[in-house]
Amino acid sequence: MKRWMLFLPLIGALVLSAGVAAAADTVNAYSIWPENWARPMFQEFEKATGIKVNFVRFSSGEALARVIAEKNNPRVDVLFGGPVETHAAGIKEGIFESYKPPAFAVLQARMKHAEGQWVAIADDPLVFMSNAKFLQEQNLKAPASWEDLLNPAYKNMIQMADARTSGTAVTRIFSILEVYGRDEGKAFVYMKKLRPNVQLYTKSGGGGTLPVGLGQAGAGIFFIVDALDTKAKGYDVVVSFPREGIGTAAEAIALLKGAKNPEAGKKLIDWASSPAMQSLFATHKINFVPAHPEVKVEASLAEVLKGAKIFPIDDAYAGANRKRIVERWISEVLPAQ
Secondary structure (H helix, E strand, O other), rough: OHHHHHHHHHHHHHHHHHHHHHHOOOOEEEEOOOOOHHHHHHHHHHHHOOOEEEEEEEEEHHHHHHHHHOOOOOOOOEEEEEEEHHHHHHOOOOOEOOOOOOHHOOOOHHHEEEOOOEEEEEEEEEEEEEHHHHHHHHHHOOOOHHHHHHHHOOOOEEEEEEEOOHHHHHHHHHHHHHHOOOOHHHHHHHHHHHHHHHEEEEEEOOOOOHHHHHHOOOEEEEHHHOOOOOHHOOOOEEEEOOOOOEEEEEEEEHHHHHHHHHHHHHHHHHHHHOOHHHHHHHHHOOOOOOOOOOOOHHHHHHHHHHHOOEOOOOOOHHHHHHHHHHHHHHHHHHOOO
């Protein structure tokens, strides 16, 4: 018995050190990317590093609201993915810790926050996506202008994301603002004119892709990664771009201030911002445009993007005005008919 008593402190120390090791081999994240894209990336990260990623998926607005609410006691270490406007809004709330991964030096200026509050892991342009049968039945060509979506043939037949919950919707709204030279009056007139043609504002950015694919809706505005995923699943849809231009949002990753596992979080950021992860997009048939300059755009994706007029969303402008613009959209556009 005395011998066992002598060994107890040693056993306790071993158990404690094992617990510390386990904690060090785990990182917790809120993922804005859907599970079918995030999970394979996190599995590949675990294979490469031995660090397991525990994650919960939320749309951009929900994830942002959570990390702001939890900022005095963060429940996760990393905010993974989502349009950069979401991260820009988070900076205003003081929720991120600056960190510059090894890839920071080679990323384009628009693919990183100057102080390392976030870095980009992908780029994701918006597109118009239409149901081919609907276009044929209505004797329409695929929309090639923002004005085309105002056609009465689309009445109650468009689905797009809800700005109360979705970052896709915020990117869409800021795209329209840019098309109208940031003239908010003209941009909101357009959105109110479009409202009667909107059948449903969906909770998530890709929520309307299946209804458009099935012909329950005629068209929608989505990120290209969602639109091409719909097409890859065999749905007869047509992807098009407006001649006036449409926005693209960098998909970002950021370390939370007060993270419980900061070193593991940094390793995830290192990996996600490097070719190690972004070269896997093509392998897993995820149609993001890589943020890292050394990773080439997959050939079929490059062909879709060829000739499209795409402009980057100004993250500083969007971050500074996001809350006010979304509130105006809720009060003026959402209820309009």
